[in-house]
Amino acid sequence: MKDNTTKIREALSTAYREKDTVHTGDLWETRVMGHIRSLGVPASPANFSALFGGFVWRAAPVACLLIVVLSVALVTLDYTPEYEITATFMTDPIEGTVEQLWRG
Amino acid sequence: MHNTSSKLSDREIIQRIIEGDADAFAQILTKYKDHVMGIVSRHVPYDQAEETAHDVFIRAYQSLPTFKQKSEFRHWLSSIAVRTCHDFWRRRYRSKEVPMSSLTQQHQEWLENVISDTSDRAFGEHRSRKDAREVLDWALAKLSAEDRMVLELVYLEGLTAKEAAKLLGWTTANVKVRSFRSRKKLHKLLSGPIGKGMIQ
Numbered sequence: 001m002k003d004n005t006t007k008i009r010e011a012l013s014t015a016y017r018e019k020d021t022v023h024t025g026d027l028w029e030t031r032v033m034g035h036i037r038s039l040g041v042p043a044s045p046a047n048f049s050a051l052f053g054g055f056v057w058r059a060a061p062v063a064c065l066l067i068v069v070l071s072v073a074l075v076t077l078d079y080t081p082e083y084e085i086t087a088t089f090m091t092d093p094i095e096g097t098v099e100q101l102w103r104g
Numbered sequence: 105m106h107n108t109s110s111k112l113s114d115r116e117i118i119q120r121i122i123e124g125d126a127d128a129f130a131q132i133l134t135k136y137k138d139h140v141m142g143i144v145s146r147h148v149p150y151d152q153a154e155e156t157a158h159d160v161f162i163r164a165y166q167s168l169p170t171f172k173q174k175s176e177f178r179h180w181l182s183s184i185a186v187r188t189c190h191d192f193w194r195r196r197y198r199s200k201e202v203p204m205s206s207l208t209q210q211h212q213e214w215l216e217n218v219i220s221d222t223s224d225r226a227f228g229e230h231r232s233r234k235d236a237r238e239v240l241d242w243a244l245a246k247l248s249a250e251d252r253m254v255l256e257l258v259y260l261e262g263l264t265a266k267e268a269a270k271l272l273g274w275t276t277a278n279v280k281v282r283s284f285r286s287r288k289k290l291h292k293l294l295s296g297p298i299g300k301g302m303i304q
Contacts, residue, residue, distance in 0.1 A: 004219045008294060009259065011218045015236030016260040021145040022153035024137055032161050033130055039162070041124045044169040 114177040118168055129165055137161075139178065140185050147189035147256060156192050160185045179270075186253070186271040193249035211239050215294060243293045251286035258283045259290070 112120070112131070120128040137157070144157045164184050171180055214235040244252050257268040258279065269279040 005291060007218050008215075008291075011236055012240050013260045013262070015233060015240050016146065016256065018233055019146055019237065020150065021138075021142050022150060022157075024141060024154060024157065028154055028158070029130075029133055029137065032133060032158050033127075035158070035162060036129050036165050037126050039126070039165065041126070042122060042166050042168045044122075 115173055118171060118173075118177070121165070121168055126165075129161075132164075133161060136178070136181055140181060143182060143185040144189060146261075147186070147253070148192050152192065156188055157185075159192075160188045163188060183271050183273065186257070187273060190249060190253045190272065193252055197249050207239065207242055211235055211242070214239060239294070243290055246293055247286060247289060250282060251289060254279055254282040255286045255290060259287055 112128075114132070114135075117128050117131050121132075140157050140160050141153065144160065145153045148156045160181075164181055167184065171177065214232055244255070247255065253272060254268060257263045257271065258265060263271075265276050265279040265283060268274075268283075269276040272279065
């Protein structure tokens with residue numbers, strides 16, 4: 001013997017399955033195709049990894065060039081940033097370093 | 105020309121559409137309109153089925169470039185159809201367009217008859233399509249769009265949680281939890297008119 005929930009489920013499932021299916025005509029098909037044609041070619045989704053990859057490779061030569069230029073500049077200009085920083089805090093920075101500044 | 109193109113496989117037709125031949129979509133439409141209409145007719149009201157099926161094919165057309173050729177097109181389209189129906193109900197509930205009818209004495213009698221009958225034969229005789237459909241519509245209107253879709257797919261159509269999850273694009277665990285809760289809600293709703301304890 002079936003319990004109440006099974007009976008209810010069977011009755012409702014039958015009602016659900018017996019629901020009339022709508023049949024479309026030529027007019028509906030023509031309307032959908034008209035809408036489809038107005039949309040044009042479906043657009044491919046944006047591939048972010050490909051976009052990123054392209055950007056990285058395009059920027060690579062510029063990055064390499066920048067590294068070379070900065071390296072050459074550092075060697076030729078004999079720039080000592082530590083001296084410059086110390087000079088802003090000490091009147092006689094010749095013997096001083098940034099490390100000494102922090103130590104007090 | 106038409107005979108030759110009608111022999112093309114789904115994959116070949118899709119390729120042609122992606123390459124710019126929008127007219128090739130007519131073959132997809134003719135081939136799958138009954139399948140889509142079958143799904144949509146079960147989930148949305150009769151007078152909204154054509155419009156919803158229209159939306160399904162528009163969404164399918166726009167999503168064609170994302171279709172993975174490894175999967176079957178029919179399943180992919182079914183998934184779009186079910187999700188479009190889900191969206192339909194979400195919109196409906198949000199705009200509060202879902203009719204909140206009440207159960208009549210006739211509906212309550214139908215429920216009582218279904219429960220009181222002990223033999224399958226008598227049970228079959230008592231089944232009134234119209235009453236059953238109205239009771240079902242009344243109960244479904246009181247659930248959320250998510251509960252409604254899960255209940256229809258799992259409880260009424262008899263799909264497994266995994267199959268329903270694939271169609272809805274949810275996790276299987278989510279479908280199982282929602283299915284359990286929505287079934288409880290449905291039984292609670294139906295036990296109201298005919299007395300507590302009748303449906304557990």
